[in-house]
Amino acid sequence: DNVILTGIKPTGQIHLGNYIGAIKPALALAKQPNVKPVYFVADAHGLTKIHDAKEFRQLSYGIAATWLALGLDPNKTIFYRQSDIPEIFELNWILANFTSKGLMNRAHAYKAIVESNNEIGNDPDFGVNMGLFTYPILMTADILMFQSKIVPVGKDQIQHVEIARDIAANFNKTYGETFPLPAYQVQEETAVLPGLDGRKMSKSYHNTIPLFTNPATLQKLINKIKTDSLPPEAEKNPKTSILFTLYKEFASPEEVDAMRRQYKEGIGWGEVKKQLFMVMDRYLQEPRERYSELMASPEKIDAILRKGAEQAREYSVPFLKEIKRKIGFYV
Ligand code: TYM
Numbered sequence: 001d002n003v004i005l006t007g008i009k010p011t012g013q014i015h016l017g018n019y020i021g022a023i024k025p026a027l028a029l030a031k032q033p034n035v036k037p038v039y040f041v042a043d044a045h046g047l048t049k050i051h052d053a054k055e056f057r058q059l060s061y062g063i064a065a066t067w068l069a070l071g072l073d074p075n076k077t078i079f080y081r082q083s084d085i086p087e088i089f090e091l092n093w094i095l096a097n098f099t100s101k102g103l104m105n106r107a108h109a110y111k112a113i114v115e116s117n118n119e120i121g122n123d124p125d126f127g128v129n130m131g132l133f134t135y136p137i138l139m140t141a142d143i144l145m146f147q148s149k150i151v152p153v154g155k156d157q158i159q160h161v162e163i164a165r166d167i168a169a170n171f172n173k174t175y176g177e178t179f180p181l182p183a184y185q186v187q188e189e190t191a192v193l194p195g196l197d198g199r200k201m202s203k204s205y206h207n208t209i210p211l212f213t214n215p216a217t218l219q220k221l222i223n224k225i226k227t228d229s230l231p232p233e234a235e236k237n238p239k240t241s242i243l244f245t246l247y248k249e250f251a252s253p254e255e256v257d258a259m260r261r262q263y264k265e266g267i268g269w270g271e272v273k274k275q276l277f278m279v280m281d282r283y284l285q286e287p288r289e290r291y292s293e294l295m296a297s298p299e300k301i302d303a304i305l306r307k308g309a310e311q312a313r314e315y316s317v318p319f320l321k322e323i324k325r326k327i328g329f330y331v
Pocket of ligand 1: 005006007008009010017018019020021022042045138139142143151152153154155156157160190191192193194200201202
């Protein structure tokens, strides 16, 4: 079976970008035949940013509860906390020795920080810890540990998957075929879901719409989404409208057709927002309840993740041994 693997880091509340860009496609892929889904809470990656233990714990539970509330089936999916799999961190070190520093210098996330530091006259590496700098290596270890072939992600993670391919190829070249080269899978239309201000929806831009928030807040945030100033009677282009993109994810096919017609005939943005809120709230009602229930009983989440970690280690323990043998470590 082809391993499909993806993770989300607990650095904030899950937002619509995470859901539409990664979670929804990953859950759909998990239902296909001949695949082994492996999904996880990337808490070790979250540590690059979150240094408050209590907050970190809550955020980690939040990611796990979100996946479960949206229908991840722990009987069909290996679902764990990254920090519960020590083999990943051993592999991380091994792979660091097959990663040139230049490759890390070119990683987008790091480069963006350097650029913004340069703009404001800071030291280029101001605020960069080594966890953040070597982040793509750990992500490579996540992917290669389970010999993943498909990695469903949003566009911002494509470069990381390409880095994983480079590192895997380097290792394979030295020791023989060990890791299949992973491929990213992105949803063309929603590879980058825009946020309230039109830039990429991202925790670091403070422009997100949380997936699970109360209906009143959801409505308020939807009303804040930036639109153009076309008058209600003007024809609107669904292809360039984030409201339409969102509507499509939550409405029935008939509703989507009807909305497309309304865009053609002319509809005010206020009305689109009203209808968007209606379908989103309808769709999210049940998952939101399941989410709250899970967050109220973290021991249930722990039990599921513990079992997932056991399943993951049935795989990672022997595979790491094989890798260690190849490089000449004593096993
Ligand atoms: P993270 O936690 O930043 O985001 C989780 C997933 O959500 C996607 N995403 C988006 N997709 C579309 N539009 C957006 N505006 C948007 N914002 C976020 C991200 O692309 C991602 O798929 N490094 C990863 C976590 C990770 C991982 C892995 C992923 C760690 N190890 C191994 C895959 C495989 C990250 O920071 O994602």
